[in-house]
Amino acid sequence: MWHQMAFWLCAAGAVGTGIAVFRVDSMARATFALLASFIFAAGTILLLRLTYLGVLVVLMMIMEMVIMAVFMIMYMMNPAGLMPMSMVHNKIGSVVIAAGTFALLTAVILLVPWPSRNGEPPPDPTRALGEALMGSKMLVMMVLGLVLFATMVASVVLATHRGRYDRYGDRLDAKRPNDPVRGGLRR
């Protein structure tokens, strides 16, 4: 019984704060509304006895949203939310497409005869996940590692303003750095 109540509470909370993300006036508030939505959604994962993944989502989202808040404040137009903010285009079309998607997905969810449960959850799902990742799903883990590494490199390359190749040439063999302003010691 309390499972049911907790699920509806978390689901309503996640959907409500998810809507709030696009309705509040300040992007900082939007970030924390998104954080609340993620934490409510992680609550439903915890109800499925996925303790590790639920806690992982909560911890990761707190970190991610706090970092995101910094970027939000960098790029937002309405820092303190002192004025009403609306930065949307094609609002009606978007609402229609989103509502249509929801209606379609709900219809499919209710009409499809879903398969019945195959097997029982293991006593320790975290151990099962770890064994899968280090065994039959090792390829997934390797690809994720490569993707994360590529992301690190690519995001640094994209975000760098002027790197050493801009200053010392493609072969890094320039005697003097090609800087817009001369400076530094003995240059």
Add this chain to the structure above:
Amino acid sequence: MTLQMFLIFAAALFSIGLYGALSQQSIVMIMMGLELMVNAIIVAAAAFWYFVAPATADGQVLVLVAVTAMAVEMAMGFAVTTAIFRKRDVDMTDMAADLKG
């Protein structure tokens, strides 16, 4: 709790994210919409694991992939935003419509 309840919840999250990704002008707000959509995948994958195939860890692995996709999306999104903002002072999608057909 049933699979359908979880999936409808995930569909609601996905639709809200879709609305955000389609309607917002600010690049960072679009990323928030995308994150909500990936979050729906997380909920749906966890529900499929628990209600359909709990004996194998496939659903849990899918949750892990979705969480990673979220982190990658945010890192690359902010890197692209930083790059285009630095180059052209653009932080709205309407100002970066060069490839519009």
